[in-house]
Amino acid sequence: MLSLKDRIYTNSAIKAPPGSKVVVAGWVHRLRVVGKICFVILRDREGLIQVVIKRDKSPQMFDEASQLKQEDVIAVKGEIVPSKASIGGVDLVAEELVVLSKTIAPLPIFPDDWEKTSLAKRLDWRFLDLRSPRNLLIFRVQDKLENAMRHFYRENGFIEIHTSKLVAEATEGGAEVFPVIYFDKTAFLAQSPQLYKQMMVIAGFERVFESGPAYRAEKHHTPRHLTEYQSIDIEMGFIEGPEDVMDMVERATLRALSEVASSYSKLVKELLDVDITLPKEVIKIKLTDACRLIEGTPTPCPSNYDISTEHEKAIGEAVANEYGTDLFFITDYPWIARPFYTMKSDDNPEFTRSFDLIYKGVEIVSGSQREHRYSKLVEQMMEKGLRPEKFSFYLEMFKYGAPPHGGAGLGLERLTMTTLGLKNIREAKLLPRDPERLTP
Numbered sequence: 001m002l003s004l005k006d007r008i009y010t011n012s013a014i015k016a017p018p019g020s021k022v023v024v025a026g027w028v029h030r031l032r033v034v035g036k037i038c039f040v041i042l043r044d045r046e047g048l049i050q051v052v053i054k055r056d057k058s059p060q061m062f063d064e065a066s067q068l069k070q071e072d073v074i075a076v077k078g079e080i081v082p083s084k085a086s087i088g089g090v091d092l093v094a095e096e097l098v099v100l101s102k103t104i105a106p107l108p109i110f111p112d113d114w115e116k117t118s119l120a121k122r123l124d125w126r127f128l129d130l131r132s133p134r135n136l137l138i139f140r141v142q143d144k145l146e147n148a149m150r151h152f153y154r155e156n157g158f159i160e161i162h163t164s165k166l167v168a169e170a171t172e173g174g175a176e177v178f179p180v181i182y183f184d185k186t187a188f189l190a191q192s193p194q195l196y197k198q199m200m201v202i203a204g205f206e207r208v209f210e211s212g213p214a215y216r217a218e219k220h221h222t223p224r225h226l227t228e229y230q231s232i233d234i235e236m237g238f239i240e241g242p243e244d245v246m247d248m249v250e251r252a253t254l255r256a257l258s259e260v261a262s263s264y265s266k267l268v269k270e271l272l273d274v275d276i277t278l279p280k281e282v283i284k285i286k287l288t289d290a291c292r293l294i295e296g297t298p299t300p301c302p303s304n305y306d307i308s309t310e311h312e313k314a315i316g317e318a319v320a321n322e323y324g325t326d327l328f329f330i331t332d333y334p335w336i337a338r339p340f341y342t343m344k345s346d347d348n349p350e351f352t353r354s355f356d357l358i359y360k361g362v363e364i365v366s367g368s369q370r371e372h373r374y375s376k377l378v379e380q381m382m383e384k385g386l387r388p389e390k391f392s393f394y395l396e397m398f399k400y401g402a403p404p405h406g407g408a409g410l411g412l413e414r415l416t417m418t419t420l421g422l423k424n425i426r427e428a429k430l431l432p433r434d435p436e437r438l439t440p
């Protein structure tokens with residue numbers, strides 16, 4: 001009798017020696033009846049295998065197989081038989097077939113027809129959409145990226161933390177917050193773990209990282225913004241400058257990209273038609289110098305250097321032409337464009353000790369050295385129009401021994417999107433949220 005306990009994935013089944021008996025289970029990907037033979041392509045997480053059901057062997061099993069529909073769920077026990085023209089050069093000749101679940105309505109979308117289906121409809125039927133091997137691959141790559149970073153930071157002495165996502169105040173100037181009814185108060189969904197990751201460095205953890213959700217009430221519909229994204233944050237104490245943070249971010253990003261390249265470059269090429277190439281070098285360029293590269297183009301930087309996504313894209317192209325790399329840091333952003341906690345530059349207080357990491361023309365990381373001197377921090381808060389008394393829990397930390405520190409936040413979906421050349425960030429989020437979408 002067929003037992004699911006004996007089940008192996010299709011990628012192992014196709015490698016099993018001819019003559020072996022195996023059990024596989026999964027979804028009916030395709031079905032074809034030719035005379036007295038029924039061919040079922042069975043799909044599981046790891047791939048496809050052709051199952052052959054012969055009428056001569058069992059008329060009853062053949063009848064059952066002929067009535068299968070795409071996306072029915074079946075389990076098959078059979079023998080591996082060489083077959084040159086089949087997937088992996090083998091067929092699984094069925095000896096037992098069990099129908100585990102039948103589709104009970106016409107399919108609203110066809111998983112492998114994702115290209116012909118609008119993104120909105122695909123997202124409405126996300127569980128079916130994700131059955132496409134191409135779409136599943138996006139999330140396997142994302143899993144690899146996140147885990148590679150997690151390992152990297154652990155190896156470098158960072159402690160993983162989990163901070164509250166219910167907060168009393170907004171932290172990231174410019175970005176809007178979602179209010180939440182919190183008993184008799186209004187709370188907000190955290191835009192970033194910013195203040196808490198700093199708190200843990202000051203609490204003596206020295207180096208912390210967190211991978212968690214961040215919420216932004218971004219009203220506009222863009223291919224790069226979500227209202228909920230996964231933020232990989234780090235914060236480190238006893239730094240000499242933002243370069244120490246940049247170095248860590250650069251190494252983590254390269255590690256993540258190289259792990260994806262070594263595990264998935266063949267599949268990514270096959271299913272997404274993208275080459276995962278590691279950048280030759282990661283350069284650092286001051287924002288004012290980067291802006292010089294796009295002077296005289298249709299999108300020159302504004303005179304106050306408060307640049308937008310169009311400028312990042314143009315700078316990305318210019319840097320690729322000039323320096324031959326698509327992964328680089330822009331440093332020294334103007335004070336008007338950065339949050340209150342950012343340390344100002346020593347030589348010119350109009351600028352800051354900050355940076356963004358740009359990959360293929362998209363900002364994937366933001367970071368900076370933080371202002372750790374109490375009186376300067378209060379001053380900066382007021383300059384940004386914030387009321388220090390609202391941040392007293394935060395400000396208190398700077399009165400009792402706060403080492404120089406800095407950190408950065410990376411958007412996991414942005415990294416996934418750029419790595420895989422996806423046109424819309426929603427493709428890189430399992431269940432994207434935007435101004436219109438709250439389901440599924």
Ligand code: AMO
Nearest residue numbers: 192194225226229364365366367407408409411414
């Ligand atoms: P910032 O606001 O620039 O910085 O965000 C850091 C990174 O998060 C990603 N990101 C987003 N991804 C998808 N949708 C969004 N709406 C969105 N907003 C931001 C981007 C961006 O580079 N506290 C600072 C980080 C720090 O200094 O440590 C912060 O949150 O990839």
